[in-house]
Amino acid sequence: MRNVALITGAGRGLGSVLATFLSGQDYDIVITSRTESELRDVTGSIRMMGANVTAISGDINDPSHRTRLLHETNLLGGVSLLVNNASDLGETPRPELARASLDRFRLTLETNLVSPLALIQEALPQLQHTHGLIVNITSDAGQAGYQRWGVYGSSKAALELASKTLAAELKPLGIAVVVVDPGDMRTRMHQEAFPDENISDRPLPEVTLPFWAWLINQDPPALSGMRYQAQGTLWEIPA
Amino acid sequence: MKREELSFERPTDLFASQPPEMRGQSRDDVRLMVTWPEGNNSHHQFMDLPTLLKPGDLLVVNESATLLASLPATSRLGSIRLNLSTRFSDELWIAEPRWGPSRPGPLPLREEDILQIGDSTVKLLKSYPGIPRLWLTHFNASTSALMSMYGEPIHYSYAPVYPLDAYQTLFSRFPGSAEMPSAARPITPRVHNMLLAHGIGITGVILHTGVSSLEIEDETVEHQVLYPEPFHVSAATANAVNAARARGGRVIAVGTTVVRALESAWTGNMIRPCAGETSLYVHPGTGVHAVDGLLTGLHDPVTSHLAMLSALIGIGQVKEAYQEAIKHRYLWHEFGDSHLILKQRAENN
Numbered sequence: 001m002r003n004v005a006l007i008t009g010a011g012r013g014l015g016s017v018l019a020t021f022l023s024g025q026d027y028d029i030v031i032t033s034r035t036e037s038e039l040r041d042v043t044g045s046i047r048m049m050g051a052n053v054t055a056i057s058g059d060i061n062d063p064s065h066r067t068r069l070l071h072e073t074n075l076l077g078g079v080s081l082l083v084n085n086a087s088d089l090g091e092t093p094r095p096e097l098a099r100a101s102l103d104r105f106r107l108t109l110e111t112n113l114v115s116p117l118a119l120i121q122e123a124l125p126q127l128q129h130t131h132g133l134i135v136n137i138t139s140d141a142g143q144a145g146y147q148r149w150g151v152y153g154s155s156k157a158a159l160e161l162a163s164k165t166l167a168a169e170l171k172p173l174g175i176a177v178v179v180v181d182p183g184d185m186r187t188r189m190h191q192e193a194f195p196d197e198n199i200s201d202r203p204l205p206e207v208t209l210p211f212w213a214w215l216i217n218q219d220p221p222a223l224s225g226m227r228y229q230a231q232g233t234l235w236e237i238p239a
Numbered sequence: 240m241k242r243e244e245l246s247f248e249r250p251t252d253l254f255a256s257q258p259p260e261m262r263g264q265s266r267d268d269v270r271l272m273v274t275w276p277e278g279n280n281s282h283h284q285f286m287d288l289p290t291l292l293k294p295g296d297l298l299v300v301n302e303s304a305t306l307l308a309s310l311p312a313t314s315r316l317g318s319i320r321l322n323l324s325t326r327f328s329d330e331l332w333i334a335e336p337r338w339g340p341s342r343p344g345p346l347p348l349r350e351e352d353i354l355q356i357g358d359s360t361v362k363l364l365k366s367y368p369g370i371p372r373l374w375l376t377h378f379n380a381s382t383s384a385l386m387s388m389y390g391e392p393i394h395y396s397y398a399p400v401y402p403l404d405a406y407q408t409l410f411s412r413f414p415g416s417a418e419m420p421s422a423a424r425p426i427t428p429r430v431h432n433m434l435l436a437h438g439i440g441i442t443g444v445i446l447h448t449g450v451s452s453l454e455i456e457d458e459t460v461e462h463q464v465l466y467p468e469p470f471h472v473s474a475a476t477a478n479a480v481n482a483a484r485a486r487g488g489r490v491i492a493v494g495t496t497v498v499r500a501l502e503s504a505w506t507g508n509m510i511r512p513c514a515g516e517t518s519l520y521v522h523p524g525t526g527v528h529a530v531d532g533l534l535t536g537l538h539d540p541v542t543s544h545l546a547m548l549s550a551l552i553g554i555g556q557v558k559e560a561y562q563e564a565i566k567h568r569y570l571w572h573e574f575g576d577s578h579l580i581l582k583q584r585a586e587n588n
Binding site: 021025049203209210214233239 | 327328331333351368369377466467474503512514515518519
Protein backbone atom coordinates (compact mmCIF):
# COMPACT_ATOMS: atom_id res chain seq x y z
CA MET A 1 0.00 0.00 0.00
CA ARG A 2 1.35 3.43 -0.96
CA ASN A 3 1.73 6.12 1.67
CA VAL A 4 -0.45 9.13 1.02
CA ALA A 5 0.29 12.50 2.62
CA LEU A 6 -2.02 15.50 2.73
CA ILE A 7 -0.23 18.73 3.62
CA THR A 8 -1.96 22.07 4.05
CA GLY A 9 -0.15 25.36 3.67
CA ALA A 10 2.27 23.71 1.27
CA GLY A 11 2.84 26.63 -1.10
CA ARG A 12 5.99 27.78 0.64
CA GLY A 13 8.07 27.50 3.80
CA LEU A 14 7.84 24.42 5.97
CA GLY A 15 4.90 22.93 4.04
CA SER A 16 6.67 22.95 0.70
CA VAL A 17 9.93 21.59 2.17
CA LEU A 18 8.05 18.76 3.86
CA ALA A 19 6.01 17.95 0.74
CA THR A 20 9.15 17.80 -1.38
CA PHE A 21 10.92 15.59 1.14
CA LEU A 22 8.00 13.16 1.48
CA SER A 23 7.65 12.89 -2.28
CA GLY A 24 11.13 11.36 -2.29
CA GLN A 25 10.14 8.88 0.44
CA ASP A 26 7.55 6.88 -1.48
CA TYR A 27 4.64 9.11 -0.55
CA ASP A 28 1.93 10.17 -2.95
CA ILE A 29 1.30 13.80 -2.12
CA VAL A 30 -1.79 15.96 -2.03
CA ILE A 31 -0.97 19.58 -1.27
CA THR A 32 -3.00 22.71 -0.87
CA SER A 33 -2.49 26.40 -0.36
CA ARG A 34 -4.49 29.53 -1.04
CA THR A 35 -1.91 30.85 -3.49
CA GLU A 36 -2.13 28.98 -6.76
CA SER A 37 1.14 30.30 -8.24
CA GLU A 38 3.20 29.09 -5.28
CA LEU A 39 1.50 25.73 -5.36
CA ARG A 40 2.34 25.39 -9.04
CA ASP A 41 6.05 25.94 -8.35
CA VAL A 42 6.13 23.31 -5.59
CA THR A 43 4.21 20.86 -7.77
CA GLY A 44 6.62 21.39 -10.63
CA SER A 45 9.69 20.62 -8.54
CA ILE A 46 8.07 17.51 -7.04
CA ARG A 47 7.07 16.22 -10.48
CA MET A 48 10.62 16.71 -11.73
CA MET A 49 11.67 14.19 -9.10
CA GLY A 50 9.24 11.74 -10.61
CA ALA A 51 6.80 11.67 -7.72
CA ASN A 52 3.02 11.70 -7.80
CA VAL A 53 1.57 15.00 -6.60
CA THR A 54 -1.90 16.50 -6.69
CA ALA A 55 -2.23 20.19 -5.96
CA ILE A 56 -5.51 21.97 -5.29
CA SER A 57 -5.51 25.61 -4.33
CA GLY A 58 -8.18 26.91 -2.02
CA ASP A 59 -9.08 28.03 1.48
CA ILE A 60 -8.92 25.37 4.17
CA ASN A 61 -11.82 27.14 5.89
CA ASP A 62 -14.07 26.26 2.94
CA PRO A 63 -15.86 22.94 3.62
CA SER A 64 -16.15 22.07 -0.06
CA HIS A 65 -12.39 22.59 -0.48
CA ARG A 66 -11.69 20.20 2.37
CA THR A 67 -14.01 17.64 0.81
CA ARG A 68 -12.20 17.93 -2.52
CA LEU A 69 -8.82 17.36 -0.86
CA LEU A 70 -10.03 14.23 0.87
CA HIS A 71 -11.67 13.02 -2.31
CA GLU A 72 -8.22 13.12 -3.92
CA THR A 73 -6.51 11.27 -1.06
CA ASN A 74 -9.29 8.68 -1.17
CA LEU A 75 -8.62 8.04 -4.85
CA LEU A 76 -4.98 7.36 -3.94
CA GLY A 77 -5.97 4.77 -1.34
CA GLY A 78 -6.62 6.94 1.69
CA VAL A 79 -4.55 9.49 3.60
CA SER A 80 -1.96 7.96 5.92
CA LEU A 81 -0.24 11.20 6.98
CA LEU A 82 -2.30 14.36 7.51
CA VAL A 83 -0.23 17.45 8.24
CA ASN A 84 -2.23 20.46 9.40
CA ASN A 85 0.40 23.07 8.63
CA ALA A 86 -1.63 25.98 7.24
CA SER A 87 -1.78 28.66 9.92
CA ASP A 88 -2.99 32.20 10.31
CA LEU A 89 -0.79 34.61 12.25
CA GLY A 90 -3.71 37.04 12.75
CA GLU A 91 -3.44 40.81 12.56
CA THR A 92 -0.07 42.32 11.83
CA PRO A 93 1.50 44.09 13.57
CA ARG A 94 0.48 41.65 16.28
CA PRO A 95 -1.87 43.40 18.71
CA GLU A 96 -2.17 43.03 22.46
CA LEU A 97 -5.15 40.87 23.33
CA ALA A 98 -6.83 43.83 25.05
CA ARG A 99 -7.01 45.62 21.71
CA ALA A 100 -7.27 42.69 19.32
CA SER A 101 -10.03 42.64 16.72
CA LEU A 102 -12.43 39.94 17.79
CA ASP A 103 -13.57 39.20 14.27
CA ARG A 104 -9.98 38.72 13.20
CA PHE A 105 -9.41 36.52 16.27
CA ARG A 106 -12.35 34.34 15.18
CA LEU A 107 -10.79 33.91 11.75
CA THR A 108 -7.47 32.85 13.32
CA LEU A 109 -9.26 30.30 15.48
CA GLU A 110 -11.17 29.07 12.44
CA THR A 111 -7.95 28.51 10.44
CA ASN A 112 -5.71 27.20 13.22
CA LEU A 113 -8.17 25.17 15.27
CA VAL A 114 -11.62 24.57 13.77
CA SER A 115 -10.63 23.78 10.19
CA PRO A 116 -7.82 21.37 11.15
CA LEU A 117 -10.36 19.57 13.33
CA ALA A 118 -12.90 19.60 10.51
CA LEU A 119 -10.33 18.07 8.17
CA ILE A 120 -9.53 15.41 10.76
CA GLN A 121 -13.20 14.61 11.33
CA GLU A 122 -13.83 14.18 7.64
CA ALA A 123 -10.62 12.17 7.13
CA LEU A 124 -11.33 9.69 9.93
CA PRO A 125 -12.61 6.83 7.74
CA GLN A 126 -9.48 7.05 5.60
CA LEU A 127 -7.14 7.41 8.59
CA GLN A 128 -8.78 4.45 10.27
CA HIS A 129 -8.26 2.41 7.14
CA THR A 130 -4.55 3.38 6.87
CA HIS A 131 -3.82 3.46 10.65
CA GLY A 132 -2.66 6.92 9.88
CA LEU A 133 -0.79 9.68 11.63
CA ILE A 134 -2.10 13.21 12.16
CA VAL A 135 0.53 15.92 12.64
CA ASN A 136 -0.66 19.29 13.86
CA ILE A 137 1.91 22.05 13.53
CA THR A 138 2.20 24.21 16.62
CA SER A 139 4.50 26.88 18.03
CA ASP A 140 6.18 27.77 21.28
CA ALA A 141 3.77 30.71 21.28
CA GLY A 142 1.14 28.10 22.15
CA GLN A 143 2.78 27.52 25.52
CA ALA A 144 4.61 30.67 26.48
CA GLY A 145 2.28 33.64 26.96
CA TYR A 146 4.54 36.06 25.08
CA GLN A 147 3.23 39.59 24.85
CA ARG A 148 1.43 40.34 21.58
CA TRP A 149 1.28 36.66 20.70
CA GLY A 150 -2.07 36.05 22.38
CA VAL A 151 -4.19 35.57 19.26
CA TYR A 152 -1.95 33.14 17.43
CA GLY A 153 -0.67 31.63 20.68
CA SER A 154 -4.06 30.79 22.12
CA SER A 155 -5.17 29.23 18.83
CA LYS A 156 -2.11 26.97 18.96
CA ALA A 157 -2.61 26.20 22.66
CA ALA A 158 -6.15 25.11 21.81
CA LEU A 159 -4.88 23.03 18.90
CA GLU A 160 -2.40 21.32 21.22
CA LEU A 161 -5.09 20.41 23.71
CA ALA A 162 -7.40 19.23 20.94
CA SER A 163 -4.55 17.07 19.62
CA LYS A 164 -3.89 15.52 22.99
CA THR A 165 -7.58 14.79 23.40
CA LEU A 166 -7.83 13.34 19.91
CA ALA A 167 -4.80 11.14 20.61
CA ALA A 168 -6.69 9.57 23.50
CA GLU A 169 -10.02 9.38 21.70
CA LEU A 170 -8.70 8.01 18.40
CA LYS A 171 -6.43 5.42 19.93
CA PRO A 172 -9.09 2.66 19.67
CA LEU A 173 -9.36 3.44 15.95
CA GLY A 174 -5.61 2.97 15.46
CA ILE A 175 -5.08 6.62 14.55
CA ALA A 176 -2.16 8.51 16.07
CA VAL A 177 -1.86 12.25 16.70
CA VAL A 178 1.25 14.30 17.44
CA VAL A 179 1.96 18.02 17.59
CA VAL A 180 5.19 19.37 16.19
CA ASP A 181 6.78 22.71 17.00
CA PRO A 182 9.15 23.36 14.11
CA GLY A 183 10.92 26.19 15.96
CA ASP A 184 11.96 29.55 14.53
CA MET A 185 12.66 29.37 10.82
CA ARG A 186 13.36 31.77 8.00
CA THR A 187 9.87 31.76 6.47
CA ARG A 188 7.46 34.39 5.25
CA MET A 189 5.25 33.86 8.28
CA HIS A 190 8.20 34.44 10.59
CA GLN A 191 9.07 37.62 8.70
CA GLU A 192 5.47 38.81 9.00
CA ALA A 193 5.61 38.16 12.73
CA PHE A 194 8.79 40.24 13.02
CA PRO A 195 8.33 42.81 10.23
CA ASP A 196 11.13 45.11 11.40
CA GLU A 197 13.71 42.42 12.13
CA ASN A 198 16.33 40.89 9.92
CA ILE A 199 15.55 37.18 10.26
CA SER A 200 18.42 35.92 8.10
CA ASP A 201 20.01 34.37 11.19
CA ARG A 202 17.09 31.92 11.49
CA PRO A 203 17.63 28.55 9.80
CA LEU A 204 15.74 27.61 6.65
CA PRO A 205 12.85 25.15 7.10
CA GLU A 206 15.15 22.39 5.82
CA VAL A 207 16.56 22.36 9.36
CA THR A 208 13.55 20.23 10.32
CA LEU A 209 14.21 17.47 7.75
CA PRO A 210 16.13 15.17 10.12
CA PHE A 211 13.11 15.27 12.41
CA TRP A 212 10.68 14.36 9.63
CA ALA A 213 13.04 11.64 8.44
CA TRP A 214 12.89 10.18 11.91
CA LEU A 215 9.17 10.71 12.51
CA ILE A 216 7.89 9.01 9.37
CA ASN A 217 9.91 5.91 10.21
CA GLN A 218 8.43 5.48 13.69
CA ASP A 219 5.49 3.31 14.61
CA PRO A 220 2.73 5.97 14.91
CA PRO A 221 0.77 4.44 17.85
CA ALA A 222 3.97 4.46 19.93
CA LEU A 223 4.19 8.24 19.58
CA SER A 224 0.56 9.28 19.81
CA GLY A 225 -0.08 12.18 22.15
CA MET A 226 3.50 13.45 22.02
CA ARG A 227 4.64 17.01 21.40
CA TYR A 228 7.92 17.32 19.50
CA GLN A 229 10.29 20.17 18.89
CA ALA A 230 11.74 19.53 15.45
CA GLN A 231 14.84 21.54 16.33
CA GLY A 232 15.05 20.12 19.84
CA THR A 233 17.79 17.85 21.18
CA LEU A 234 15.56 14.98 22.28
CA TRP A 235 12.82 13.23 20.31
CA GLU A 236 11.48 10.84 22.85
CA ILE A 237 9.51 7.67 22.30
CA PRO A 238 7.38 7.33 25.43
CA ALA A 239 8.04 4.20 27.46
CA MET B 240 34.04 28.85 25.27
CA LYS B 241 36.17 29.73 22.27
CA ARG B 242 37.11 27.11 19.72
CA GLU B 243 40.86 27.58 20.18
CA GLU B 244 40.58 26.75 23.90
CA LEU B 245 40.03 23.11 22.88
CA SER B 246 43.15 23.06 20.77
CA PHE B 247 46.44 21.39 21.79
CA GLU B 248 49.66 20.22 20.18
CA ARG B 249 50.54 16.56 20.14
CA PRO B 250 53.39 14.58 18.56
CA THR B 251 52.19 12.93 15.37
CA ASP B 252 53.34 9.45 16.37
CA LEU B 253 51.10 9.03 19.44
CA PHE B 254 48.49 6.90 17.69
CA ALA B 255 47.68 3.25 18.10
CA SER B 256 47.39 1.97 14.55
CA GLN B 257 46.96 -1.61 15.67
CA PRO B 258 44.79 -3.29 18.30
CA PRO B 259 46.91 -4.82 21.10
CA GLU B 260 45.62 -8.32 20.29
CA MET B 261 47.13 -8.00 16.80
CA ARG B 262 50.51 -7.45 18.45
CA GLY B 263 50.14 -10.71 20.38
CA GLN B 264 48.98 -8.93 23.52
CA SER B 265 45.68 -8.92 25.33
CA ARG B 266 43.05 -6.26 24.71
CA ASP B 267 43.45 -5.14 28.30
CA ASP B 268 47.16 -4.61 27.75
CA VAL B 269 46.82 -0.86 27.40
CA ARG B 270 47.62 1.91 29.81
CA LEU B 271 45.23 3.79 32.01
CA MET B 272 45.64 7.33 33.22
CA VAL B 273 43.41 8.46 36.06
CA THR B 274 42.51 12.10 36.58
CA TRP B 275 41.35 12.32 40.19
CA PRO B 276 38.72 14.72 41.53
CA GLU B 277 41.50 16.69 43.24
CA GLY B 278 43.09 17.31 39.85
CA ASN B 279 46.15 15.07 40.09
CA ASN B 280 46.87 12.40 37.50
CA SER B 281 48.22 8.89 38.07
CA HIS B 282 49.39 6.19 35.70
CA HIS B 283 48.36 2.54 35.65
CA GLN B 284 47.73 -0.51 33.54
CA PHE B 285 44.14 -1.05 32.42
CA MET B 286 44.10 -4.29 34.46
CA ASP B 287 44.27 -2.08 37.58
CA LEU B 288 40.86 -0.57 36.88
CA PRO B 289 38.95 -2.73 39.41
CA THR B 290 41.26 -1.67 42.25
CA LEU B 291 40.99 2.01 41.30
CA LEU B 292 37.22 1.96 41.75
CA LYS B 293 35.23 1.31 44.92
CA PRO B 294 32.69 -1.36 45.77
CA GLY B 295 29.27 0.08 45.03
CA ASP B 296 30.45 2.02 41.98
CA LEU B 297 28.55 1.34 38.78
CA LEU B 298 30.03 1.18 35.28
CA VAL B 299 27.58 1.95 32.49
CA VAL B 300 28.60 0.54 29.11
CA ASN B 301 27.22 1.01 25.59
CA GLU B 302 25.74 -2.22 24.22
CA SER B 303 25.59 -1.00 20.63
CA ALA B 304 27.54 -3.11 18.12
CA THR B 305 29.47 -1.75 15.16
CA LEU B 306 28.22 -2.03 11.57
CA LEU B 307 30.09 -2.46 8.30
CA ALA B 308 29.15 1.14 7.66
CA SER B 309 31.77 2.20 5.12
CA LEU B 310 30.65 1.58 1.54
CA PRO B 311 32.61 2.01 -1.70
CA ALA B 312 30.67 4.25 -4.09
CA THR B 313 31.12 5.73 -7.51
CA SER B 314 29.94 9.24 -8.27
CA ARG B 315 30.47 11.79 -11.01
CA LEU B 316 33.62 12.66 -9.02
CA GLY B 317 34.93 9.10 -9.44
CA SER B 318 35.42 6.53 -6.71
CA ILE B 319 34.56 7.75 -3.24
CA ARG B 320 33.51 6.26 0.09
CA LEU B 321 30.14 6.68 1.67
CA ASN B 322 30.20 6.26 5.44
CA LEU B 323 26.76 5.63 6.91
CA SER B 324 26.13 7.57 10.11
CA THR B 325 22.57 7.66 11.46
CA ARG B 326 19.81 5.30 10.35
CA PHE B 327 16.22 6.49 9.98
CA SER B 328 15.12 3.46 7.97
CA ASP B 329 16.89 0.76 5.99
CA GLU B 330 16.83 3.13 3.00
CA LEU B 331 17.20 6.54 4.65
CA TRP B 332 20.42 7.60 6.40
CA ILE B 333 22.56 10.50 7.35
CA ALA B 334 25.82 9.66 5.59
CA GLU B 335 29.23 11.17 4.98
CA PRO B 336 30.69 11.08 1.46
CA ARG B 337 34.51 11.12 1.65
CA TRP B 338 37.32 10.84 -0.85
CA GLY B 339 38.68 8.01 1.26
CA PRO B 340 39.70 7.01 4.80
CA SER B 341 42.32 9.74 5.01
CA ARG B 342 40.59 12.39 2.92
CA PRO B 343 37.41 13.84 4.37
CA GLY B 344 34.92 16.03 2.59
CA PRO B 345 33.00 18.06 2.11
CA LEU B 346 32.97 16.81 -1.48
CA PRO B 347 31.67 19.09 -4.23
CA LEU B 348 28.41 17.17 -4.47
CA ARG B 349 24.95 18.56 -5.14
CA GLU B 350 21.39 17.79 -4.23
CA GLU B 351 19.92 15.03 -6.40
CA ASP B 352 23.37 13.63 -7.20
CA ILE B 353 23.27 9.87 -7.56
CA LEU B 354 25.95 7.54 -6.19
CA GLN B 355 26.30 3.96 -7.32
CA ILE B 356 27.03 1.06 -4.94
CA GLY B 357 27.08 -2.26 -6.75
CA ASP B 358 23.84 -2.38 -8.71
CA SER B 359 22.13 -0.02 -6.27
CA THR B 360 21.85 3.73 -6.23
CA VAL B 361 21.88 6.36 -3.51
CA LYS B 362 20.36 9.79 -3.95
CA LEU B 363 21.73 12.77 -2.05
CA LEU B 364 18.67 14.61 -0.76
CA LYS B 365 19.95 17.56 1.26
CA SER B 366 23.19 18.44 2.92
CA TYR B 367 22.70 18.11 6.66
CA PRO B 368 21.51 21.42 8.18
CA GLY B 369 24.54 23.02 9.82
CA ILE B 370 26.97 20.17 8.98
CA PRO B 371 27.84 20.44 5.27
CA ARG B 372 30.05 17.33 5.36
CA LEU B 373 26.99 15.12 5.99
CA TRP B 374 24.03 14.40 3.72
CA LEU B 375 20.56 12.99 4.05
CA THR B 376 20.68 10.08 1.63
CA HIS B 377 18.07 7.77 0.18
CA PHE B 378 18.94 4.25 -1.07
CA ASN B 379 16.92 2.34 -3.63
CA ALA B 380 17.94 -0.90 -1.90
CA SER B 381 18.32 -2.29 1.59
CA THR B 382 21.42 -0.91 3.30
CA SER B 383 21.63 -4.03 5.48
CA ALA B 384 22.16 -6.05 2.31
CA LEU B 385 24.61 -3.50 0.88
CA MET B 386 26.63 -3.47 4.09
CA SER B 387 26.91 -7.24 4.20
CA MET B 388 27.96 -7.34 0.54
CA TYR B 389 30.27 -4.33 0.24
CA GLY B 390 30.72 -2.77 3.67
CA GLU B 391 33.77 -2.56 5.85
CA PRO B 392 34.23 -0.96 9.26
CA ILE B 393 34.74 2.79 9.11
CA HIS B 394 38.42 3.56 9.53
CA TYR B 395 40.64 6.58 9.13
CA SER B 396 44.15 7.36 7.98
CA TYR B 397 45.87 6.40 11.24
CA ALA B 398 44.95 2.69 11.05
CA PRO B 399 44.32 0.09 8.36
CA VAL B 400 41.01 -1.72 8.35
CA TYR B 401 40.68 -4.82 10.55
CA PRO B 402 38.05 -7.57 10.67
CA LEU B 403 34.76 -6.44 12.23
CA ASP B 404 35.54 -8.31 15.47
CA ALA B 405 38.25 -5.79 16.24
CA TYR B 406 35.53 -3.12 16.39
CA GLN B 407 33.27 -4.93 18.84
CA THR B 408 33.52 -4.97 22.62
CA LEU B 409 32.52 -7.53 25.21
CA PHE B 410 29.20 -5.68 25.47
CA SER B 411 28.33 -5.24 21.76
CA ARG B 412 24.86 -6.78 21.51
CA PHE B 413 22.71 -4.52 19.34
CA PRO B 414 24.08 -3.66 15.87
CA GLY B 415 23.64 -0.02 14.92
CA SER B 416 26.82 2.01 15.42
CA ALA B 417 28.65 3.55 12.51
CA GLU B 418 31.82 3.57 14.57
CA MET B 419 32.88 1.46 17.51
CA PRO B 420 31.91 2.80 20.93
CA SER B 421 35.48 1.99 21.88
CA ALA B 422 35.84 2.88 25.55
CA ALA B 423 34.88 -0.63 26.72
CA ARG B 424 37.27 -2.28 24.27
CA PRO B 425 39.94 -3.07 26.92
CA ILE B 426 37.34 -4.66 29.25
CA THR B 427 38.20 -8.33 28.72
CA PRO B 428 36.40 -11.22 30.43
CA ARG B 429 39.09 -11.27 33.11
CA VAL B 430 38.77 -7.53 33.81
CA HIS B 431 35.00 -7.98 33.81
CA ASN B 432 35.25 -10.77 36.39
CA MET B 433 37.58 -8.73 38.57
CA LEU B 434 35.21 -5.77 38.45
CA LEU B 435 32.34 -7.94 39.62
CA ALA B 436 34.50 -9.56 42.28
CA HIS B 437 35.35 -6.08 43.59
CA GLY B 438 31.67 -5.28 44.02
CA ILE B 439 31.56 -2.94 41.04
CA GLY B 440 28.30 -3.14 39.10
CA ILE B 441 27.99 -3.10 35.33
CA THR B 442 24.90 -2.10 33.41
CA GLY B 443 24.22 -1.07 29.82
CA VAL B 444 22.55 1.54 27.67
CA ILE B 445 22.31 1.65 23.89
CA LEU B 446 23.43 4.60 21.82
CA HIS B 447 24.12 3.96 18.17
CA THR B 448 27.02 6.22 17.29
CA GLY B 449 27.24 8.16 14.07
CA VAL B 450 30.48 9.10 12.35
CA SER B 451 32.95 10.25 14.94
CA SER B 452 33.15 13.43 16.87
CA LEU B 453 33.04 16.26 14.44
CA GLU B 454 35.73 18.82 14.61
CA ILE B 455 34.07 21.87 16.06
CA GLU B 456 33.75 24.39 13.27
CA ASP B 457 31.91 27.19 14.98
CA GLU B 458 34.09 29.78 16.70
CA THR B 459 31.92 29.41 19.79
CA VAL B 460 32.11 25.83 21.05
CA GLU B 461 28.55 25.84 22.36
CA HIS B 462 27.12 26.69 18.93
CA GLN B 463 28.33 23.54 17.19
CA VAL B 464 25.44 21.48 15.77
CA LEU B 465 25.31 17.76 16.52
CA TYR B 466 23.17 15.30 14.59
CA PRO B 467 20.69 12.91 16.21
CA GLU B 468 21.59 9.39 17.32
CA PRO B 469 19.16 6.66 18.46
CA PHE B 470 19.46 5.68 22.13
CA HIS B 471 17.73 3.62 24.77
CA VAL B 472 17.96 3.64 28.56
CA SER B 473 15.92 0.75 29.95
CA ALA B 474 13.95 0.76 33.19
CA ALA B 475 16.40 -1.76 34.66
CA THR B 476 19.34 0.48 33.83
CA ALA B 477 17.61 3.59 35.15
CA ASN B 478 16.92 1.72 38.40
CA ALA B 479 20.51 0.53 38.67
CA VAL B 480 21.88 4.04 38.13
CA ASN B 481 19.46 5.62 40.59
CA ALA B 482 20.20 2.93 43.18
CA ALA B 483 23.96 3.42 42.81
CA ARG B 484 23.56 7.15 43.37
CA ALA B 485 21.26 6.59 46.35
CA ARG B 486 23.77 4.31 48.09
CA GLY B 487 26.58 6.79 47.48
CA GLY B 488 28.22 4.82 44.69
CA ARG B 489 29.70 6.60 41.72
CA VAL B 490 28.23 6.27 38.25
CA ILE B 491 31.03 5.89 35.73
CA ALA B 492 30.13 6.20 32.06
CA VAL B 493 32.20 3.95 29.84
CA GLY B 494 32.46 6.19 26.81
CA THR B 495 31.19 9.60 25.83
CA THR B 496 28.16 7.97 24.19
CA VAL B 497 27.01 6.74 27.59
CA VAL B 498 27.28 10.26 29.01
CA ARG B 499 25.05 11.52 26.21
CA ALA B 500 22.49 8.76 26.75
CA LEU B 501 22.36 9.25 30.52
CA GLU B 502 22.29 13.05 30.34
CA SER B 503 19.43 12.75 27.84
CA ALA B 504 17.54 10.61 30.37
CA TRP B 505 18.29 12.94 33.31
CA THR B 506 15.24 14.53 34.94
CA GLY B 507 17.03 16.96 37.24
CA ASN B 508 17.47 14.54 40.13
CA MET B 509 17.34 11.05 38.65
CA ILE B 510 17.51 8.92 35.49
CA ARG B 511 14.25 7.87 33.87
CA PRO B 512 13.74 5.11 31.34
CA CYS B 513 14.03 6.88 28.03
CA ALA B 514 14.30 6.07 24.34
CA GLY B 515 14.34 8.00 21.13
CA GLU B 516 16.76 10.16 19.30
CA THR B 517 19.22 12.50 20.98
CA SER B 518 21.37 15.26 19.59
CA LEU B 519 22.27 16.50 23.06
CA TYR B 520 25.60 18.23 23.08
CA VAL B 521 27.32 18.11 26.46
CA HIS B 522 29.65 21.07 26.94
CA PRO B 523 30.70 23.36 29.79
CA GLY B 524 27.49 25.36 29.37
CA THR B 525 25.27 22.32 29.97
CA GLY B 526 27.42 20.67 32.62
CA VAL B 527 27.25 16.96 33.49
CA HIS B 528 24.70 15.79 36.05
CA ALA B 529 24.04 12.08 35.68
CA VAL B 530 27.58 10.69 35.95
CA ASP B 531 30.48 11.02 38.39
CA GLY B 532 33.15 9.86 36.03
CA LEU B 533 34.04 8.85 32.53
CA LEU B 534 36.22 6.04 31.27
CA THR B 535 37.24 6.96 27.76
CA GLY B 536 40.10 7.12 25.29
CA LEU B 537 42.20 10.11 24.33
CA HIS B 538 40.46 12.54 22.03
CA ASP B 539 41.55 14.75 19.17
CA PRO B 540 41.88 18.52 19.52
CA VAL B 541 38.83 20.72 18.92
CA THR B 542 36.24 17.93 19.08
CA SER B 543 32.88 17.80 20.82
CA HIS B 544 34.34 15.03 23.01
CA LEU B 545 36.81 17.50 24.49
CA ALA B 546 33.97 19.90 25.19
CA MET B 547 32.33 17.09 27.18
CA LEU B 548 35.53 16.40 29.14
CA SER B 549 35.71 20.10 29.93
CA ALA B 550 32.15 19.94 31.20
CA LEU B 551 33.24 17.22 33.64
CA ILE B 552 36.40 18.70 35.12
CA GLY B 553 37.07 22.04 33.44
CA ILE B 554 39.27 22.81 30.47
CA GLY B 555 42.28 23.55 32.69
CA GLN B 556 42.36 20.03 34.15
CA VAL B 557 41.71 18.44 30.77
CA LYS B 558 44.70 20.23 29.33
CA GLU B 559 46.91 19.29 32.28
CA ALA B 560 45.88 15.65 31.92
CA TYR B 561 46.56 15.71 28.21
CA GLN B 562 50.02 17.22 28.79
CA GLU B 563 50.68 14.32 31.16
CA ALA B 564 49.43 11.85 28.56
CA ILE B 565 51.71 13.34 25.94
CA LYS B 566 54.67 13.38 28.33
CA HIS B 567 54.11 9.70 29.13
CA ARG B 568 53.50 8.89 25.47
CA TYR B 569 49.96 7.58 25.75
CA LEU B 570 48.45 6.39 22.50
CA TRP B 571 45.41 8.07 20.96
CA HIS B 572 42.37 6.64 19.19
CA GLU B 573 40.17 3.57 19.48
CA PHE B 574 42.96 0.99 19.75
CA GLY B 575 44.97 3.16 22.12
CA ASP B 576 45.17 3.84 25.85
CA SER B 577 42.45 4.68 28.35
CA HIS B 578 41.65 7.62 30.56
CA LEU B 579 39.48 7.54 33.66
CA ILE B 580 38.20 10.94 34.68
CA LEU B 581 36.58 11.34 38.08
CA LYS B 582 34.74 14.54 38.83
CA GLN B 583 34.03 16.16 42.12
CA ARG B 584 30.52 15.41 43.24
CA ALA B 585 28.46 18.53 43.82
CA GLU B 586 26.94 18.75 47.30
CA ASN B 587 23.36 18.98 46.09
CA ASN B 588 23.75 16.28 43.50
